[in-house]
Amino acid sequence: MKVCVIGTGYVGLTTGTVLADYGHDVYCIDKDQHKLSLLNKGKIPIYEPGLQEMVNHNKVEGRLHFSNNLKQSVNECSVIVITVGTPPNEDGSPNLTFFQEVINDLSEYLTSHKTIIVKSTVPPGTNEWVEQMLLEKGLQPQLFDIVSNPEFLREGSAVHDMLYPDKIVIGIKRPEPIKTLQTLYYNVNAPFIITSLTGAELIKYASNAFLATKISFINEIARICDAYHVDIKDISLGLGTDPRIGPLFLNAGLGYGGSCFPKDVQALQHAALKKNIVPEILKAVQQVNDTQIDLYFEKLVNELSTVKNKKITVWGLAFKPETDDTRFSRSLRFIDKLVSAGAIVHAYDPIVHFTNQSLTCHTNIYESIVDADAVIVATEWSEFKNINWKKVKDIMKGNVVIDGRNFLEPQALRKYNIKYIGVARP
Ligand SMILES: NC(=O)c1ccc[n+]([C@@H]2O[C@H](COP(=O)([O-])OP(=O)(O)OC[C@H]3O[C@@H](n4cnc5c(N)ncnc54)[C@H](O)[C@@H]3O)[C@@H](O)[C@H]2O)c1
Numbered sequence: 001m002k003v004c005v006i007g008t009g010y011v012g013l014t015t016g017t018v019l020a021d022y023g024h025d026v027y028c029i030d031k032d033q034h035k036l037s038l039l040n041k042g043k044i045p046i047y048e049p050g051l052q053e054m055v056n057h058n059k060v061e062g063r064l065h066f067s068n069n070l071k072q073s074v075n076e077c078s079v080i081v082i083t084v085g086t087p088p089n090e091d092g093s094p095n096l097t098f099f100q101e102v103i104n105d106l107s108e109y110l111t112s113h114k115t116i117i118v119k120s121t122v123p124p125g126t127n128e129w130v131e132q133m134l135l136e137k138g139l140q141p142q143l144f145d146i147v148s149n150p151e152f153l154r155e156g157s158a159v160h161d162m163l164y165p166d167k168i169v170i171g172i173k174r175p176e177p178i179k180t181l182q183t184l185y186y187n188v189n190a191p192f193i194i195t196s197l198t199g200a201e202l203i204k205y206a207s208n209a210f211l212a213t214k215i216s217f218i219n220e221i222a223r224i225c226d227a228y229h230v231d232i233k234d235i236s237l238g239l240g241t242d243p244r245i246g247p248l249f250l251n252a253g254l255g256y257g258g259s260c261f262p263k264d265v266q267a268l269q270h271a272a273l274k275k276n277i278v279p280e281i282l283k284a285v286q287q288v289n290d291t292q293i294d295l296y297f298e299k300l301v302n303e304l305s306t307v308k309n310k311k312i313t314v315w316g317l318a319f320k321p322e323t324d325d326t327r328f329s330r331s332l333r334f335i336d337k338l339v340s341a342g343a344i345v346h347a348y349d350p351i352v353h354f355t356n357q358s359l360t361c362h363t364n365i366y367e368s369i370v371d372a373d374a375v376i377v378a379t380e381w382s383e384f385k386n387i388n389w390k391k392v393k394d395i396m397k398g399n400v401v402i403d404g405r406n407f408l409e410p411q412a413l414r415k416y417n418i419k420y421i422g423v424a425r426p
């Protein structure tokens with residue numbers, strides 16, 4: 001099949017590359033010239049394990065192309081996949097500017113039948129709006145089919161998740177596009193969940209909101225455990241062995257970040273409020289997440305008396321390991337708080353490096369902690385597990401380590417007189 005993928009971000013690049021790997025002829029379109037020139041030189045603009053190799057392979061095979069020529073690609077392809085970003089507005093509602101721009105462009109370029117697949121996460125009702133908008137622009141109904149096909153990949157394991165999804169969600173208005181989707185995903189061994197356009201949109205939001213709820217729930221339980229001197233890891237284990245609950249997404253820590261959970265929990269609240277439904281649980285999920293950093297900031301202040309003029313080193317800038325994505329990273333939020341309180345902030349991340357007025361970033365983990373009063377582990381990069389804690393203690397000035405991801409073995413630090421503070425880990 002000839003497929004045009006619009007957007008070459010985390011989702012677009014992975015989708016385009018995996019579809020090319022299945023043998024489809026894929027044209028990836030972006031407006032960002034810098035990204036395109038990197039991609040055309042064989043370099044991917046993001047860090048995503050396994051993706052670079054797959055891009056190279058499929059480019060060499062002649063199945064993967066990158067350009068900004070949307071009109072030509074739309075003309076040549078029968079399937080169009082939209083993956084542009086839907087970031088949050090100031091008030092938390094989704095910003096559909098990029099998405100609407102694409103629909104506008106498409107409305108001008110459709111001259112033969114296209115299956116338009118929407119992979120971007122869009123609020124309930126958006127795919128219905130797309131159909132209406134194309135019809136209002138004078139396009140004949142037989143010229144297109146809209147399919148809402150949300151994406152569930154996780155950054156850091158995007159290629160794996162796309163190759164082995166646990167389901168393919170398909171929202172449709174009429175059954176005809178199912179065959180096209182079956183051909184597109186012929187290589188995937190996963191059930192098709194078929195629903196309405198809006199049903200598919202809501203499956204995506206409900207999934208992210210539920211996972212975020214699990215995280216805020218365990219973080220609230222961690223607050224209670226902390227007060228009763230109980231190890232939250234025992235609770236997660238005890239809870240997770242119940243098959244009705246499951247073990248995943250029960251890691252207490254600094255809360256959820258990234259480009260999806262914070263924005264989608266907010267967007268779902270907006271969608272509810274639009275229909276006069278007060279989203280009580282979602283509000284609470286966000287509230288727990290928002291205050292989780294404050295709690296551990298306070299713990300740090302209690303240990304050091306003040307953070308003003310103290311050197312604090314933060315390990316991990318990416319919102320999670322195995323990605324270079326810092327969007328809504330909890331680490332950056334913690335850093336902002338430290339900087340506002342007058343701390344001198346240093347950082348180390350295995351992949352992300354940036355230095356600005358208020359942050360000094362190091363490329364060597366031990367250099368990052370010279371004379372540090374405290375270290376905060378904000379992202380659970382595996383490198384942090386194999387650290388020489390004796391050396392850490394010798395290099396630091398102070399002895400406080402906050403393990404904001406409950407990733408380290410408390411004893412491995414305590415035996416060198418490091419004051420280990422985990423998230424409810426007595
Ligand atoms: N990142 C994830 O893990 C993930 C997973 C599942 C779903 N999603 C959803 O998928 C969507 C994309 O997310 P992302 O993280 O890949 O975004 P991203 O910001 O990394 O990439 C979006 C890309 O779209 C391009 N773009 C914007 N307007 C364009 C236009 N008019 N024409 C062509 N290209 C255009 C941008 O230049 C950018 O390269 C969002 O709705 C997101 O919620 C993301």
Ligand SMILES: O=c1ccn([C@@H]2O[C@H](COP(=O)(O)OP(=O)(O)O[C@H]3O[C@H](CO)[C@@H](O)[C@H](O)[C@H]3O)[C@@H](O)[C@H]2O)c(=O)[nH]1
Nearest residue numbers: 151152153154155215249250251255256257258260319320
């Ligand atoms: O037990 C846990 C699990 C995760 N997190 C945090 O939650 C955030 C999100 O993690 P994760 O879900 O692994 O990363 P994403 O790549 O943002 O993926 C989520 O968001 C995507 C975009 O919508 C969806 O496609 C995925 O299914 C969904 O898992 C990160 O800050 C994690 O540190 C925790 O605090 N505790």
